[in-house]
Amino acid sequence: MKASTLLFNSLLPAAAVAQNITFLTGFLQTLQGAGLTQLATVATQLNSSSVGQYLLANISNGSPHILFAPNNEALSNAPKNITGDLGRLTDVFGYHIVPGNFSNSVTRYPNVTLGRTLLTDPALVHLEGGNKAQVLAWAQRADNRTHVLNQRNDSTVVNVTSFGNLTVFIVDHLLEIPQDFNTTVPTNNESLSAIQTVLGNVQTPIFDATNNQTSNVTLLDAINSQWHGFTFFAPNNDAVQSAMSTIQGLAGNATAVQNVLYNHIINGSTVYSPVLAGQNFTSTAGEDLGFTINSTGQYVTSGNITARIVQPNVLLPNGVIHVIDKVLLNTQADSSAASSAIASATSAAAVTPTETQPIGFSQTQSLNPSGSATGTSGNNSGAITLLPSLDAFVGLGLSVVAALVGGVLTIV
Numbered sequence: 001m002k003a004s005t006l007l008f009n010s011l012l013p014a015a016a017v018a019q020n021i022t023f024l025t026g027f028l029q030t031l032q033g034a035g036l037t038q039l040a041t042v043a044t045q046l047n048s049s050s051v052g053q054y055l056l057a058n059i060s061n062g063s064p065h066i067l068f069a070p071n072n073e074a075l076s077n078a079p080k081n082i083t084g085d086l087g088r089l090t091d092v093f094g095y096h097i098v099p100g101n102f103s104n105s106v107t108r109y110p111n112v113t114l115g116r117t118l119l120t121d122p123a124l125v126h127l128e129g130g131n132k133a134q135v136l137a138w139a140q141r142a143d144n145r146t147h148v149l150n151q152r153n154d155s156t157v158v159n160v161t162s163f164g165n166l167t168v169f170i171v172d173h174l175l176e177i178p179q180d181f182n183t184t185v186p187t188n189n190e191s192l193s194a195i196q197t198v199l200g201n202v203q204t205p206i207f208d209a210t211n212n213q214t215s216n217v218t219l220l221d222a223i224n225s226q227w228h229g230f231t232f233f234a235p236n237n238d239a240v241q242s243a244m245s246t247i248q249g250l251a252g253n254a255t256a257v258q259n260v261l262y263n264h265i266i267n268g269s270t271v272y273s274p275v276l277a278g279q280n281f282t283s284t285a286g287e288d289l290g291f292t293i294n295s296t297g298q299y300v301t302s303g304n305i306t307a308r309i310v311q312p313n314v315l316l317p318n319g320v321i322h323v324i325d326k327v328l329l330n331t332q333a334d335s336s337a338a339s340s341a342i343a344s345a346t347s348a349a350a351v352t353p354t355e356t357q358p359i360g361f362s363q364t365q366s367l368n369p370s371g372s373a374t375g376t377s378g379n380n381s382g383a384i385t386l387l388p389s390l391d392a393f394v395g396l397g398l399s400v401v402a403a404l405v406g407g408v409l410t411i412v
């Protein structure tokens with residue numbers, strides 16, 4: 001018997017959830033056969049915690065999964081404060097596993113594929129609904145390689161192998177979990193530094209149901225940590241620069257400035273680029289946000305301004321950013337439309353439908369060659385059904401669900 005099998009067997013009595021030992025033995029042999037000896041060691045170590053056992057049970061349940069598997073060099077070069085901390089490493093490993101069938105279902109346009117991982121640690125993920133797992137985004141580029149997005153170190157798939165329904169994408173770096181906005185800007189997205197400054201100067205009310213108090217925080221704090229579930233169309237530095245004189249002209253009117261920024265945000269919903277395709281959403285100000293795509297890219301329209309999404313799917317623990325090339329200078333607002341939009345978003349967040357394919361796959365699949373969407377909008381929930389055994393780890397009671405009600409953020 002292989003040492004790895006013995007290790008699993010000796011640890012198994014502690015396992016809280018059913019693992020398929022036959023599968024896991026073959027899985028470890030597949031990793032070792034592909035030269036992923038360090039990852040094989042990590043996989044055996046995972047069995048010492050309930051979250052790790054859950055991850056192994058999930059991989060071995062027979063349904064299709066993708067494992068982004070860091071090679072030995074990737075693990076050797078990874079920060080020691082991750083590889084040397086088993087709890088942290090378990091979270092990071094969960095971010096490398098994407099349940100679902102992704103074969104023959106590459107999203108056609110935009111070319112980014114997103115899948116929901118098994119990372120649900122409430123210390124690291126704060127999406128709407130309180131129990132949604134973090135997503136991973138990847139794209140094939142002109143070099144014909146698959147690149148994982150949102151990584152400081154360009155991380156590519158260097159080889160592919162499989163075992164049963166498990167597809168193993170061997171990657172050359174340990175993947176990084178999305179960090180908050182303040183951390184993301186200086187390390188990963190300098191093009192957002194101008195809008196970061198603007199956000200710091202605009203207030204938004206937050207209602208906290210734990211003490212029934214309303215307080216004003218900056219939009220920067222809201223985006224950085226207080227909102228759980230939002231989509232922010234963030235003008236890049238050039239866009240902010242071009243619009244600066246107009247923004248300064250509004251400076252005496254706080255309502256107008258707030259409306260302009262609210263027209264860049266969908267509150268209560270984290271909407272990834274494939275789901276935007278061909279749909280309309282309501283902004284936090286209550287105005288229409290229209291989305292179109294054509295051969296030159298994906299566009300968002302508010303009022304009479306149309307901006308191109310120049311970088312989709314900048315992932316945050318609590319939402320998503322799509323970087324755009326113009327400021328959507330729309331000072332209009334419709335508070336009743338804003339209220340009903342957030343009510344819909346709140347009820348949608350409470351439902352967690354099954355998700356077994358790329359996020360937004362049904363939308364992109366129905367795009368005709370000219371790029372406009374046809375057919376139904378399909379299941380755009382972007383949520384994965386949590387297995388009952390996961391509830392214990394998610395710690396639902398610890399999660400805070402936040403929602404904007406009538407322009408005020410409610411923490412329920």
Ligand SMILES: *[C@@H]1O[C@H](CO)[C@@H](O)[C@H](O)[C@H]1NC(C)=O
Nearest residue numbers: 020021022023026061062164
């Ligand atoms: C366990 O995994 C093996 C190998 O993939 C498979 O043949 C077997 O059917 C699985 N058993 C169960 C109970 O799922």
Ligand SMILES: *[C@@H]1O[C@H](CO)[C@@H](O)[C@H](O)[C@H]1NC(C)=O
Nearest residue numbers: 061062063064101163164165
């Ligand atoms: C692979 O997954 C499919 C469902 O997508 C299932 O029908 C099949 O039995 C699975 N194969 C294995 C070996 O578990």
Ligand SMILES: *[C@@H]1O[C@H](CO)[C@@H](O)[C@H](O)[C@H]1NC(C)=O
Nearest residue numbers: 078079080081082085088183
């Ligand atoms: C790990 O150390 C790096 C500096 O080497 C630091 O930037 C990072 O925040 C640390 N990460 C954790 C999870 O402590």
Ligand SMILES: *[C@@H]1O[C@H](CO)[C@@H](O)[C@H](O)[C@H]1NC(C)=O
Nearest residue numbers: 111112138139140141142149
């Ligand atoms: C796919 O998208 C990436 C950005 O994520 C871009 O760099 C690349 O050129 C695109 N590839 C194709 C074939 O359009």
Ligand SMILES: *[C@@H]1O[C@H](CO)[C@@H](O)[C@H](O)[C@H]1NC(C)=O
Nearest residue numbers: 139140141142143144145146
């Ligand atoms: C990528 O693939 C296409 C189509 O197979 C091919 O024409 C092109 O030369 C490839 N590019 C590179 C950089 O290998």
Ligand SMILES: *[C@@H]1O[C@H](CO)[C@@H](O)[C@H](O)[C@H]1NC(C)=O
Nearest residue numbers: 033034035158159160161170
């Ligand atoms: C990719 O994997 C295959 C099969 O495991 C192996 O034969 C090949 O050498 C690998 N290629 C690289 C570049 O590692």
Ligand SMILES: *[C@@H]1O[C@H](CO)[C@@H](O)[C@H](O)[C@H]1NC(C)=O
Nearest residue numbers: 182196197200220221224225
């Ligand atoms: C984010 O950074 C700004 C400075 O750019 C700072 O004022 C603010 O307090 C930070 N917010 C958090 C939650 O760290």
Ligand SMILES: *[C@@H]1O[C@H](CO)[C@@H](O)[C@H](O)[C@H]1NC(C)=O
Nearest residue numbers: 207208209210211212213214
């Ligand atoms: C907040 O107000 C609601 C009704 O207005 C009340 O039911 C609830 O107990 C209050 N919560 C706290 C913490 O005071």
Ligand SMILES: *[C@@H]1O[C@H](CO)[C@@H](O)[C@H](O)[C@H]1NC(C)=O
Nearest residue numbers: 203204205214215216217254
């Ligand atoms: C929040 O700001 C608004 C104006 O922007 C003001 O009317 C309100 O009193 C402030 N609320 C608190 C709790 O400071």
Ligand SMILES: *[C@@H]1O[C@H](CO)[C@@H](O)[C@H](O)[C@H]1NC(C)=O
Nearest residue numbers: 253254255256259331332333
């Ligand atoms: C401020 O902006 C709001 C929203 O566009 C507008 O309704 C209002 O008339 C403006 N106030 C002044 C004094 O211009």
Ligand SMILES: *[C@@H]1O[C@H](CO)[C@@H](O)[C@H](O)[C@H]1NC(C)=O
Nearest residue numbers: 280288289290291301302303
């Ligand atoms: C969608 O938004 C666009 C741009 O704001 C608007 O022109 C259009 O009327 C909206 N369509 C629907 C169906 O609401």
Ligand SMILES: *[C@@H]1O[C@H](CO)[C@@H](O)[C@H](O)[C@H]1NC(C)=O
Nearest residue numbers: 292293294295296297299306
């Ligand atoms: C794509 O749509 C944008 C925004 O409506 C427009 O400016 C651009 O000219 C269109 N490109 C093509 C090739 O139709």
